[in-house]
Amino acid sequence: MSEAIDSGQISSRFGQWLDRRIPPGKRITLSQHNVFIFPTRMGFVFGGLIVVLILGAINYQSSLVYGVAFLLGTMLLIGILYTFRNLSGVSLELVGTRAGFVGEDIGFDVRLVRPQGRGREGIQIGWPDGIKQWAELCDQEADTVRMYVKGTRRGWLRPGRLLVETYYPLGLLRAWTWVDLNAAGLVYPKPIFTDIPAGTYGRRDEGELIDPLGSDDFTDLKTYLPGDSVKHIIWRSYARSDELMVKRYASFVEPRLWFDLDQIPGGVEERLGRLTGLALRATRLEREFGLRLDGMEIAPGVGDAHLEQVLRELALYGMA
Amino acid sequence: MVSSESSHSALHQIPRNSLALLMIAQVVVLMPHALHLSPWIVAVGLFCGFWRTRVYQGQWDYPRNWIKALLVVASAVGVALSGSDVFSLEAATSMLLLAFALKLLEMKNRRDAYVVVFLSYFVIATEFLFDQSMAVAAYEFGAMVVVTAAMVGMNQFHTRVRPVASLRLAAGLVAQALPLTVVLFVFFPRVAPLWTVPLPGGGTTGISEQMTPGDIANLTQSDQLAFRVVFDDEVPAYQELYWRGLVYSDFHNGTWSAQKSRFVASPGEPAAAGDAASYQVLMEPTMRDWLYALDRAVPETPGVRRVADYTLRSRDPVMSVFRYEVSSYPGARLDGRGMTRAMEVQATRYPVDDNPRIQAYADELWQRTGDIDGFVRSLLQQISSGDYHYTLKPPILPSENSIDAFWFDTQRGFCTHYAGALVFMLRSVGAPARMVGGYQGGEINPITGHLVVRQYDAHAWVEVWDEGRGWRRVDPTQAVAPARIESGIEAALSAEDRAELAAMTAARLGDWTLVSSLLNWSESLEHRWNLWVIGFDAGSQRGLLEDLLGDITPVRIGLAMLFFGALSLSVAALALFWRRRPTRRHPVERAFRSFGDAAARHGYEREVHESPMVFVERVGHQARVNPAQLQLLIAQLEALLYNPAVAWGSRELKYLRTQLRRLHFRLAFASTQ
Numbered sequence: 001m002s003e004a005i006d007s008g009q010i011s012s013r014f015g016q017w018l019d020r021r022i023p024p025g026k027r028i029t030l031s032q033h034n035v036f037i038f039p040t041r042m043g044f045v046f047g048g049l050i051v052v053l054i055l056g057a058i059n060y061q062s063s064l065v066y067g068v069a070f071l072l073g074t075m076l077l078i079g080i081l082y083t084f085r086n087l088s089g090v091s092l093e094l095v096g097t098r099a100g101f102v103g104e105d106i107g108f109d110v111r112l113v114r115p116q117g118r119g120r121e122g123i124q125i126g127w128p129d130g131i132k133q134w135a136e137l138c139d140q141e142a143d144t145v146r147m148y149v150k151g152t153r154r155g156w157l158r159p160g161r162l163l164v165e166t167y168y169p170l171g172l173l174r175a176w177t178w179v180d181l182n183a184a185g186l187v188y189p190k191p192i193f194t195d196i197p198a199g200t201y202g203r204r205d206e207g208e209l210i211d212p213l214g215s216d217d218f219t220d221l222k223t224y225l226p227g228d229s230v231k232h233i234i235w236r237s238y239a240r241s242d243e244l245m246v247k248r249y250a251s252f253v254e255p256r257l258w259f260d261l262d263q264i265p266g267g268v269e270e271r272l273g274r275l276t277g278l279a280l281r282a283t284r285l286e287r288e289f290g291l292r293l294d295g296m297e298i299a300p301g302v303g304d305a306h307l308e309q310v311l312r313e314l315a316l317y318g319m320a
Numbered sequence: 321m322v323s324s325e326s327s328h329s330a331l332h333q334i335p336r337n338s339l340a341l342l343m344i345a346q347v348v349v350l351m352p353h354a355l356h357l358s359p360w361i362v363a364v365g366l367f368c369g370f371w372r373t374r375v376y377q378g379q380w381d382y383p384r385n386w387i388k389a390l391l392v393v394a395s396a397v398g399v400a401l402s403g404s405d406v407f408s409l410e411a412a413t414s415m416l417l418l419a420f421a422l423k424l425l426e427m428k429n430r431r432d433a434y435v436v437v438f439l440s441y442f443v444i445a446t447e448f449l450f451d452q453s454m455a456v457a458a459y460e461f462g463a464m465v466v467v468t469a470a471m472v473g474m475n476q477f478h479t480r481v482r483p484v485a486s487l488r489l490a491a492g493l494v495a496q497a498l499p500l501t502v503v504l505f506v507f508f509p510r511v512a513p514l515w516t517v518p519l520p521g522g523g524t525t526g527i528s529e530q531m532t533p534g535d536i537a538n539l540t541q542s543d544q545l546a547f548r549v550v551f552d553d554e555v556p557a558y559q560e561l562y563w564r565g566l567v568y569s570d571f572h573n574g575t576w577s578a579q580k581s582r583f584v585a586s587p588g589e590p591a592a593a594g595d596a597a598s599y600q601v602l603m604e605p606t607m608r609d610w611l612y613a614l615d616r617a618v619p620e621t622p623g624v625r626r627v628a629d630y631t632l633r634s635r636d637p638v639m640s641v642f643r644y645e646v647s648s649y650p651g652a653r654l655d656g657r658g659m660t661r662a663m664e665v666q667a668t669r670y671p672v673d674d675n676p677r678i679q680a681y682a683d684e685l686w687q688r689t690g691d692i693d694g695f696v697r698s699l700l701q702q703i704s705s706g707d708y709h710y711t712l713k714p715p716i717l718p719s720e721n722s723i724d725a726f727w728f729d730t731q732r733g734f735c736t737h738y739a740g741a742l743v744f745m746l747r748s749v750g751a752p753a754r755m756v757g758g759y760q761g762g763e764i765n766p767i768t769g770h771l772v773v774r775q776y777d778a779h780a781w782v783e784v785w786d787e788g789r790g791w792r793r794v795d796p797t798q799a800v801a802p803a804r805i806e807s808g809i810e811a812a813l814s815a816e817d818r819a820e821l822a823a824m825t826a827a828r829l830g831d832w833t834l835v836s837s838l839l840n841w842s843e844s845l846e847h848r849w850n851l852w853v854i855g856f857d858a859g860s861q862r863g864l865l866e867d868l869l870g871d872i873t874p875v876r877i878g879l880a881m882l883f884f885g886a887l888s889l890s891v892a893a894l895a896l897f898w899r900r901r902p903t904r905r906h907p908v909e910r911a912f913r914s915f916g917d918a919a920a921r922h923g924y925e926r927e928v929h930e931s932p933m934v935f936v937e938r939v940g941h942q943a944r945v946n947p948a949q950l951q952l953l954i955a956q957l958e959a960l961l962y963n964p965a966v967a968w969g970s971r972e973l974k975y976l977r978t979q980l981r982r983l984h985f986r987l988a989f990a991s992t993q
Contacts, residue, residue, distance in 0.1 A: 042434050049438050053445050059513045062640050063505075063856050064457055065449035070504040071464065072441060074497035077889065081896050082493065088897075122475050169472040169489055171434070 024180035029091040034177045035217045037080055043172035071196045077171060083175040086166045089115040092179055099186040105148030106185040113142040122168035127159040151187035154315045158184050191280055192273035226265050236239050257282055257289040257298040272314050283307045294315055334433045337483050338473025339376060341438055343369060345466045352456060353417055353449050358402055361414055363423040372424045383425050391422055400490030411445050433474055439521055440467040452640055454849040456947040466489045486608040496895060499888035510858040526606050527565050527778060529759045531576045533736040542775040547603040547612060547845050556597055558761055559805045562611040565758035567629040569666050574722045576755050594651035601684040603642045603849050609633050612758055614648035621645045630654050641854040667752035670744055677724040682745035692751050699742060706855045707731055710801035736780045738796035743782055752785035767844040907973055908960045915980040922991040933958050943986040953979045
């Protein structure tokens with residue numbers, strides 16, 4: 001009865017037709033303009049039963065068997081009205097979206113409101129890639145249903161049209177519709193957790209002097225580690241010893257961290273993942289941090305709002 | 321995707337609400353079948369129901385596969401051994417009911433439940449092959465509601481347990497489906513059977529092809545309906561109501577049997593002439609093909625034919641209430657093309673070595689009288705003046721020389737005894753004679769005026785060949801018990817017999833008591849049911865459609881069906897979608913709402929998140945209302961809004977409305993600046 005919704009089954013031509021028929025909107029009320037009705041498999045079996053009964057009535061010349069067949073047939077017809085009535089007037093609105101990371105379920109809150117009066121039963125909603133959920137509109141006039149869709153890649157997750165369906169009351173007919181609530185959930189890159197670098201080099205006018213020598217002059221040499229600035233490599237010694245050495249300078253270590261896409265090695269997605277991890281960790285440690293993505297810069301800050309802003313930029317990096 | 325699977329299985333489970341209804345529905349649907357099926361099938365049904373109930377209660381487990389296999393095999397063997405033909409309707413119904421009962425034991429998911437629901441509808445329809453009375457129809461209508469409620473329950477939220485709500489919805493649905501059902505019933509074309517089907521056999525009471533003297537006396541114990549008759553004009557006199565059914569020509573070993581009937585084309589036969597009585601008969605199912613009619617019957621319904629002995633046959637056995645029209649010409653002769661040699665041989669044959677005493681008696685009488693008329697007259701005279709008695713409980717007669725024993729020794733008998741003795745004596749002297757079985761009399765329903773003939777009206781009489789007049793009716797019962805023919809069986813019986821009959825046949829209470837008027841009323845209802853529902857066939861459909869549409873063309877029928885169908889569907893739609901006027905709001909809410917609408921016209925729209933108080937405070941500030949006054953208004957609004965007892969005309973409310981109106985003016989003023 002309730003097969004999982006086939007994902008991606010809405011072909012583009014059907015999609016275009018749907019867009020004309022049921023235009024996207026923030027709040028959509030179901031009516032005869034946007035609800036479809038068709039018999040279910042059980043409905044067709046029921047139809048077969050009626051045909052068998054009519055054959056029996058003809059062969060046994062029994063008026064009352066005719067009567068049973070006609071009554072069942074009419075019930076199926078009236079069932080169309082009942083099934084449609086169960087959806088009619090219900091309005092759907094997207095009231096909240098919860099962001100998440102790649103691989104997580106992204107939550108969407110859809111609020112269903114029915115007109116006053118008779119309760120509605122057995123309404124299910126769900127996205128093609130998600131799980132169908134029941135909406136309880138029988139005793140209450142409104143219900144908010146949270147649905148999850150798996151975030152597979154970073155950026156905007158647009159789950160597309162939402163399936164609203166009901167088999168009530170007979171299960172022989174299915175009334176359904178696809179509504180587009182313009183749902184879009186933000187999917188952040190999957191975090192890759194690394195240690196926050198002990199010191200990040202900042203500009204002279206910022207931060208706090210921690211070097212006792214009080215100069216940013218050269219102090220000593222150390223072997224190159226990934227992450228060290230290429231500018232400080234001593235190429236002359238490399239020519240001699242096959243070992244990359246970098247000069248170390250005493251500097252200002254600032255408590256405010258700067259996470260810079262350029263300073264992180266790896267592919268773009270991996271670097272974004274590391275930055276995500278760093279941002280999460282810094283927030284948990286309540287360290288101020290800023291973010292530099294190519295030309296874009298987010299001033300250092302701390303707290304959930306700041307984190308959200310950072311994650312948003314990371315999620316949408318490189319997307320139009 | 322663990323959550324997905326668990327929610328999936330929850331969707332495929334049968335909600336408990338629906339399961340309970342399904343089990344109730346099963347009992348309701350099986351019950352009427354218990355009356356005509358072997359008790360063991362009912363027992364299997366109850367056993368399966370009990371087992372499933374234990375499973376439902378969590379006490380037992382579902383049966384193992386081998387137990388289920390054993391049950392299926394045992395049921396099939398049981399049906400095969402139960403005696404009736406494997407391809408008969410009874411066997412098919414038994415199998416269907418057993419399958420239905422056994423399906424309960426493996427009903428686990430929704431698909432199984434749907435199978436059970438569909439089988440239930442089917443079982444309801446099968447019951448109508450056995451009984452089409454109004455009471456059964458009403459019962460099965462209720463059964464449809466219960467089955468439908470079970471189906472509704474399957475589509476409700478699975479934790480919701482509200483059987484009453486499901487039942488109410490199902491009842492509404494079925495009731496709303498009725499008008500269109502009637503339209504389909506009237507307009508859907510009735511066609512002839514497509515292929516022959518096994519018919520339910522046996523079990524019905526009525527006249528049969530073999531008759532021993534005691535048979536009709538047994539029929540008299542039954543008040544079951546035989547047929548109803550609606551006369552176009554007046555009902556003929558009671559003593560003329562001889563409903564001819566079968567002609568018995570062969571006598572052997574104390575048993576009379578009807579010969580195989582041959583259909584006659586009857587060319588050159590003199591047309592029936594004289595006054596005719598036209599009527600239609602609604603015959604109850606007999607599973608036999610002979611019909612009943614008054615003399616001399618001319619069938620007016622296609623499919624009904626007359627056979628050589630002037631009785632009527634239907635083309636197919638009468639399976640359900642059968643309606644046929646007849647015109648009877650009481651004055652017309654029953655002799656066809658005269659007496660042939662073969663017919664004469666048949667009508668004078670008798671076992672010569674049986675009943676020697678009565679043969680001698682008849683010979684002696686024949687010597688004295690010399691002609692058939694006188695012979696018959698003196699026999700009837702003998703019966704009425706001699707010590708002969710009419711009784712339902714005649715002494716048992718030996719199988720040999722039974723007529724001798726009756727005529728000379730016991731002298732007590734029923735119509736068949738007298739008719740049999742008369743035919744035997746006539747034949748023994750060479751006069752062609754035969755016995756006729758059927759019904760005599762009937763009862764007129766005072767409400768509708770139709771005639772009701774019941775099994776206790778069964779009767780047998782004699783036909784004697786008369787060269788000048790053809791076959792002539794002679795009823796010896798009239799000689800022994802004239803009251804039987806003039807006013808029915810009850811009058812003819814002894815007090816003892818009558819008391820027994822009254823106990824058996826409640827319908828004949830005689831006087832106009834409350835009970836009998838109630839019975840008359842229900843009989844007339846049942847008659848109309850038979851006339852308009854059960855007996856509604858291609859013929860009556862044509863009649864009704866002609867009355868309704870004039871000319872019957874497919875286009876007209878289609879249009880009429882469309883019109884009435886749309887009409888009845890829109891009645892249902894109206895009932896479903898009629899919006900009741902919104903319930904009356906709280907008076908303060910109404911007052912505030914009208915204020916809100918007015919404010920919105922001046923550009924002060926209330927935000928969704930704003931409570932009335934917050935809204936008034938905001939717009940009040942914007943319109944620069946005195947803060948103290950504003951606070952007073954807000955306090956008052958809040959107090960009244962949450963007081964359910966505020967009346968529309970109360971003083972507080974009037975004050976509040978004035979204040980709100982004042983605020984509205986301020987807003988209007990502020991917005992113009």
